[in-house]
Amino acid sequence: MLKFILRRFGSSFLVLLGASLLLYVLTINSGDPLSDLRESNADNREFLIEQRVNFMGLDQPWYVRYWTWLTGVGKCVIGQCDLGTNRSGQSVLDLLGLAASSTLRLVVLATVLAMIVGIAIGILTAIRQYSGLDYVVTFFTFMFFSLPVFWAAVLLKEYLAIGFNDWIADPTYAWPTVIAIGLVLGVALQAVLGGNPRRRLFTFLGAFIFVCIALPYLDWLNFARFPQLGPIALTLVGAAAAVGATALGVGLQNRRVLYSGLITAGLGLVAYYATYSLLWDPNWLILFVMAVVAIGVAVAVGRLTGGYSKGAATIVSVFTTLVMGGLIIVEHLFRAWPSYLAEVGRPIATIGSQTPNFTGTFWEDFLDKGTQLLLPTILLALISLATYSRYTRASMLEVSQQDYIRTARAKGLNERQVILKHAFRNSLIPITTIMAFDFASLIGGAVITEQVFGWKGMGELFRTGLTQVDPAPVMAFFLVTGTAAVLFNLLADILYAVLDPRIRV
Template sequence: MLTFILRRLGSSLLVLFGASVLLYVLVVNSGDPLADLRESNADNREFLMEQRIRFMDLDQPWYQRYWTWLTGVGRCVIGQCDLGTNRSGQQVTDLLALAASSTLRLVVLATVIAMLLGVAIGILTAIRQYSGMDYAVTFLTFLFFSLPVFWAAVLLKEYLAIGFNDWIADPGFSWPAVLLAAAVLGVALQAALAGSARRRLLTFAGTFAFVCAVVPYLDWLDFARYPQLGPVAITLVGAAAAVGATALLAGLRNRRVLYAGLITVALGLAAYYATYALLWEPTWWILVGLLVVALALAVGVGRLVGGYSKGPAALVASVTALVMGGLMVVEQLFRSWPGFLEAKGRPISTIGSQTPNFTGTFWEDFLDKGAQLLLPTILLTLISLATYSRYTRASMLEIKQQDYIRTARAKGLGERQVILKHAFRNSLIPLTTIMAFDFAALIGGAVITETVFGWKGMGELFRTGLNQVDPGPVMAFFLVTGTAAVLFNLLADILYAVLDPRIRV
């Protein structure tokens, strides 16, 4: 395996080298970097031209400029990257650090959400093949996939930003809107749960009644402006997560796994009161530390209580701990929401990655950046969702026809074990390739998204460098996306052997 990795790295470096030479030549020959100054009537035009020539090394041939850039990239091995300067004399390394942090914050979140939702939807539609839900999901995923990015971005701005900002000033739900939402949710839930006609009707009726009762109650509480959660709701949701994770991963008959999840809920409730003051105004290091402690305790509980099912018990306890921790964070965000609305007025902006000169508490700043992240994340998630769901569905349908799946059913294994332990793991092999390339593809695809939403990220860096015939920013963009593509492709090859022991290099 080590020989294979080294060989792949060597060939990938050659590919990156050839692509970088080609891109550099195309950029430097795409226009005149001094065009704007040649047309200028400023008194110091000659000085500005000489200054730009010095910043961009325009007095040297392209191959010498490229070699200077390449040697600067080579210094990254020892932690001293030098990507040169742009035409204004700014260090490209500093610009890249700011742009990459902004874009990665967007792309990583969109990739994780699309992957989790897409895989779950793909499995569900494969199980419910040719059902009404399968056809509806197929239609929606292809609809989202085919939407023009710029047009979908405008729709999100109009309805999820401007429309929501207008609504939150005086929030309220009319009865026609409540009835419509209840009907849509009831139809979707009964299609997802399936079953007999009687079960479908009961699911629809229960969902319809629940929505019609809860939404007016929340409206009466003015929940949109003054949301609240509390320890009782956190405990109930945490217990539901423990039961659901147990049913999915081990089965409810495995009492030890269920007890591990419920014990984690009890510990989470105790942590709610113990860390309340600490979470009032935390730092990121405190949150990360609490996350590590929570997962360590959850794994310890799972291995201590799980008996012969230590692995599933630790996994269920970890999932429960993550849910409980996430609910505690949501509780703090709910408490900060009224102050955030008062400070900002219109919570969701349509331009930029954060509000300029916004000052607030830790959680209000979290809400500000999260609100700015909402629209572009939804857009990028919808774009990737169709790919993950369709590939998962196709792979699951193919795996279900294999002999070992029929053998597993013939041996009397439950459908949960057949789907999760046998079919799902093998269906991940083709998905691994998609996951590996999707991350790099999203960074490149974020160029349009960042332009529409006014994000100062990798897309802005690439577009500015290209418009100004400045190879420095463009090559920095290529360096990140190209390296990401190579590394994730290599990671996919390694994961093949992990997922399927039959695959060996």
């Protein structure tokens, strides 16, 4: 494996070197970087031209400029990166840091959401092949995939930003809206859960009645402007997470695993009260330390109470901890929502990555950046959803026809074990490839999405450099995205061997 990794690194280095040379030559020959100054009527035009020539090194041959850039990149090995300056004299390394942080904040959440939801949808549609649910999901996933990005962005701005901002000023749930939501949720839920006609009817009625009761109750509480969860909701959701994880993992008949999850949910409720004052206005270091401690406690609970199923109990405990921790964070965000709403007025922004000159508590700042992140994240996740769901579905259907799956069923394993432990793991290999390339490409920035929503990320850095015939930002973009593509491709190869030991041979 080590020899394989070293060989891949060597070949990848040569590919990156050749690609960087080609991109540099194409960029500098794509136009005249001094064209705007040559047409200027400013009195100091000659000075500005001379200044830009010095910043960009235009008085030197192209190969000398390329070699200067390459040696500056080589200094990254010793922690002294020098990526040069753009045509305005700004350090490209500083610009790259700001752009990369903005893009990573945008694409990581979208990619993770697309992977989780897309894989779940792919498994579900593979199990329910050629059902009504399968056809409906197929239609919507391909529709999302084929939507023009700029048009979908405009729709999101209109209905999820402007429409929501108008509604939140005086939030009410009219009965026609309540009935419509109940009907849609009922139809969707009965399609997902399936079963005989009687079960589908009870599922539909249950969802419809729940919506008709819950939404007027939330309206009475003015939940949209003053949201809250409270200990009862925390306990119920935490217990549901423990039960659900146990049911999916080993089955509810394994009481030790179930008790591990429930104990963890109880400890999460204790932590909610114990850390309330500490989380009133925390920082990221406090959250990180508390997350590490919480996961450590969950692992200890799983190991101590799991018995012969220590591994499964640990997984269930950690999952329950993550759910409870997320709920505690949501509760503190709910607490900060009224003051944030009073300060900004219209919370869902349509442009930019944060409100200029915004000052507030940690949770208010969290809400500000989160609401700015909402629309582009939804857009990128919807576009990527089709890829993950269709590849997962196709891979699951192919694996389900294999002999070892039929053997597993013949041995008496229940369907949950057959799907999750046998079919799903072996179907992950092609999905791993998609994950690696998708994440590496998204690090490069969603150029259109960033432009529509006014994000100053990697895509914007590349577009600006290319428009201004400025090779330094373009090469910085290439350095990050090219390296990411190589590393994630290598990581995918390593994960192949982890998922399927036969590949190591």
